[in-house]
Amino acid sequence: MSEQSPRQEFSGIRMGKPFGIPVYVSWTWFLVAAFITVMFGPRMRQMLPDLGEFAAYGVAFLFAVLLYVSVLLHELAHSVLAKSYGLPVRRITLYLLGGVSEIEKEPPTPGKEFMVAAAGPALSLGLAGAGLAADVWLINDGGILEALTWQLWFANLIVGVFNLLPGLPLDGGRMLRAGVWKLSGNPGSGTVVAAWGGRVLAVALVVFPVTTALTSGRALDTVDLVWPLVLSAFIWMGASQSLRIAKIRQRIPRVNARALARRAIPVTAETPLAEALRQAGEQRAGAIVVVDHEGRPVAIVSEAAVQATPEHRRPWVNAGAVAKSLEPAMMLGAGLEGEALIDAMREAPGSEYLLIEDGGEIFGVLATADVNRVFTGV
Numbered sequence: 001m002s003e004q005s006p007r008q009e010f011s012g013i014r015m016g017k018p019f020g021i022p023v024y025v026s027w028t029w030f031l032v033a034a035f036i037t038v039m040f041g042p043r044m045r046q047m048l049p050d051l052g053e054f055a056a057y058g059v060a061f062l063f064a065v066l067l068y069v070s071v072l073l074h075e076l077a078h079s080v081l082a083k084s085y086g087l088p089v090r091r092i093t094l095y096l097l098g099g100v101s102e103i104e105k106e107p108p109t110p111g112k113e114f115m116v117a118a119a120g121p122a123l124s125l126g127l128a129g130a131g132l133a134a135d136v137w138l139i140n141d142g143g144i145l146e147a148l149t150w151q152l153w154f155a156n157l158i159v160g161v162f163n164l165l166p167g168l169p170l171d172g173g174r175m176l177r178a179g180v181w182k183l184s185g186n187p188g189s190g191t192v193v194a195a196w197g198g199r200v201l202a203v204a205l206v207v208f209p210v211t212t213a214l215t216s217g218r219a220l221d222t223v224d225l226v227w228p229l230v231l232s233a234f235i236w237m238g239a240s241q242s243l244r245i246a247k248i249r250q251r252i253p254r255v256n257a258r259a260l261a262r263r264a265i266p267v268t269a270e271t272p273l274a275e276a277l278r279q280a281g282e283q284r285a286g287a288i289v290v291v292d293h294e295g296r297p298v299a300i301v302s303e304a305a306v307q308a309t310p311e312h313r314r315p316w317v318n319a320g321a322v323a324k325s326l327e328p329a330m331m332l333g334a335g336l337e338g339e340a341l342i343d344a345m346r347e348a349p350g351s352e353y354l355l356i357e358d359g360g361e362i363f364g365v366l367a368t369a370d371v372n373r374v375f376t377g378v
Contacts (some may be wrong), residue, residue: 012093021079023072026095036064040151047147059144063151068094070127070156074163075099077123078171082107082116097234098159110181110190117174124160128153167198169238191246198239205232248375255374256337261355261364262286267301268293269320273309276301276319287365289354290323297331299323300352300365324352331356334363345371 012024040060045051051059071094078101079089090102107113131153139146164172173194181190205228213219264287267276276288288301305322324330329348334355336344345353345368355363 012095018076019080019083021076021083021089022091024091024093025068026093028096029068029094032096033061033064033068036067037061040064044147048144051144059147063148066148066152067155068099070124070152070159071099073127074120074124074159075101077119078116079103081119085112085116087116097231106187110178110187113181113187114175114178117171117178120171121160121163124156124163128157128160131156165201166194167201167235167239168194168242169198169235170201173198173239173242188246188250191242191249195239195242195246198235198242202232202236202239205235251375252342253338255341255371257332257334257341257355257366258337258363260370260374261334261366262370264289264354264362264365266291266295266297266362267319269299269318269323271319272315273301273306273317273319273322274314277306277314287352287367288319288323289362289365290320297326297354297362299325300330300354302351303367303369304351324350326354330354332366333358341371 012026015023015025017023037057037060040063041053041057044059044063045053045056048056048059072092075092075094079092082101082103083089085107087107088104090104093100093102103116107116131149135146135149135153139149163170164175166176167173168177168191176197177187177190177194179190180193181187184190206225209224209228213221213224263283263285265276265280265283265285266289267279269290269292280286280288287303289297290299290301292298299320301319301323309317309322327348330350330352331354332341332344334357351368353366353368355366357363
């Protein structure tokens with residue numbers, strides 16, 4: 001199961017860096033490897049009757065490893081193509097339900113979105129086809145290699161077909177999103193349609209086996225529902241997250257540096273904090289910029305540091321003592337807005353940014369808290 005997602009925090013083991021992309025294996029992989037080994041051990045014993053019980057479970061574990069190698073190749077197909085389009089890829093993580101490629105920017109066009117999404121299933125189906133051909137024409141001795149080849153091509157077929165289902169967060173959902181984006185000209189509309197497709201798919205994964213059992217007159221085995229319920233929960237949560245992100249992205253055009261800027265006053269570093277605050281209040285300014293003796297900005301007084309300074313101490317604390325030095329990345333163009341502004345802030349995370357006019361004049365200070373309020377509606 002594949003998905004492109006934003007940054008995540010996790011624990012895992014770094015396995016390498018193919019194509020310059022870090023690959024990690026989550027601790028949850030060991031759970032699914034143990035599950036596959038236990039489930040497929042008896043099957044391997046049936047397929048390879050000459051093997052002992054221990055050896056059969058060893059082959060089942062090897063199948064689990066090779067299956068996740070296939071998943072890794074699936075994710076690499078997404079990530080390598082994304083990198084070729086200039087999209088940064090943070091890492092690939094193999095975990096309980098498959099793999100995730102952390103592509104940190106959305107593709108800029110629906111065509112590129114479609115191609116990046118389709119690359120994974122295409123590779124999985126290609127592996128299935130190659131495995132089937134090898135199974136039919138090259139490997140037919142009935143040994144371990146044939147057993148593994150059969151299991152792997154069939155597993156890749158399932159992975160490829162399942163990921164083509166039209167609902168987020170699956171690859172097919174991203175392909176559907178790209179199609180609706182192309183037709184409507186609005187990526188947000190594509191996300192909403194594909195996310196609701198994911199929710200419908202999540203419900204169908206549970207309803208279908210239940211309905212099949214009831215209509216066939218056989219008793220419903222709750223054990224058979226465990227895996228559909230796990231997949232359904234994963235897809236439902238992923239689709240719901242996509243809907244939340246779509247709502248947030250609808251507000252991005254409202255993020256305008258000039259509109260959100262706080263008026264700023266300049267003071268020198270030696271100015272007592274109480275005096276700097278008095279001047280700011282007198283001029284109805286919401287920010288204080290520390291300048292050198294030539295009037296060049298060197299720091300921004302931190303709102304959090306001011307609030308943490310007791311009022312009786314403020315006459316004895318200099319403005320420079322509660323200011324953060326200005327790095328070049330913390331000085332943004334006053335004309336930035338929308339995605340460009342968000343990207344600039346993401347490149348240099350901070351609490352305050354100095355907004356500069358094209359001519360180098362100070363326009364004001366942009367506080368991250370003010371930007372966040374656009375998205376939270378507070």
